[in-house]
Amino acid sequence: MLESSLYYKDVLDYWGQQDKDYQMFALSDEEWRNVVILCKFLKVFYDVTCVFSGSNYPTANLYFRGVWKVHKILLDIVKGHYSFLTPMVKEMQEKFNKYWAEYSLILSCAAILDPRYKLNYVQYCFTTIYGIHASDFVETILSNLRLLLDEYVKKSKSTSSSLAGSSNVSDASPIDSSLGEHNVNSAYFRGDFDESDDYKQYLNKSSTRSEKSQLDIYLEEPELELNIK
Incomplete structure (x- = not known):
């Protein structure tokens, strides 16, 4: 609706000048500027939702990038000059930070295993959020990823041994x-x-x-x- 209203901005302004009944709903120039900002803000959430809702391609490796975009724009809005959005965004941050703390680790691991992203992209994303402290988070992710790999290797060896031990075919057969x-x-x-x-x-x-x-x-x-x- 916001995109449609911006498309018809000139028409709506003209209507506000001609129709007395509509004048009370007409937006000022400042309000139109706020509509533009709000539209760009919500567009990020719309795009991320579309990516996450995909059914014809894997999505696990894409979650980190999308969630990071949301994290980044929330930080930018709070630090920026859009005071009319600040109260709402601060409430959004409280809920977002709770889930980010719980899931950023596993989402980062999935992104690193995507050969298009790997470690460099994850490092970049954390740097934009945490600055000089990003390396601590990245090291934690790598440590957990190595533990995950070790666990996978152990289970692979165990499964292979079980398959070899359960075979009833004679080893004499080449x-x-x-x-x-x-x-x-x-x-x-x-x-x-x-x-x-x-x-x-x-x-x-x-x-x-x-x-x-x-x-x-x-x-x-x-x-x-x-x-x-």
């Missing part, structure tokens, strides 16, 4: 044996890989030489191109 080894290796490697012994030894040596976790390697890789609107 085909069945290779399938069993493939199940174990697939917990750690993604995509197709050579089943030859030489290649398996190469992978084992590579993993032995590298002290970095898969998470660290992922974070050091360049981000995919991100089109920020």
Whole structure:
């Protein structure tokens, strides 16, 4: 409705001049400026809601960016010169901060696992909110993400061991044996890989030489191109 009213601003102003019954509803120039500001303010919430409501694409990795936008605009409004919005925004902040404290960690982890965002984008977002204290929050996120990865690796090993132990096929069969080894290796490697012994030894040596976790390697890789609107 606000966008429509702005589109017909000239018509509504003219109507206010010609129709005495409507004059009491006509807006002043200052009120029209407030309508423009309010429209831009609410547009952020509308856009974020549309993204979160998507059903044809994953949304978990997009929540952090959307919630951060809301966080940022609430801070900007309180610090800005729009006094007519300040009382309402302060009440919104009280409710928002409660949920941000509870969910910012998991939302950040999901964003980092999106190859378009990774750690740099999350660091940027926290810097715009917390300034020089952003590094403390980012370190907490990384610590929890590493704990999550460790837990995943443990469960993967446990599942692989259970599958191997429950097999009733004799290890003497070369085909069945290779399938069993493939199940174990697939917990750690993604995509197709050579089943030859030489290649398996190469992978084992590579993993032995590298002290970095898969998470660290992922974070050091360049981000995919991100089109920020």
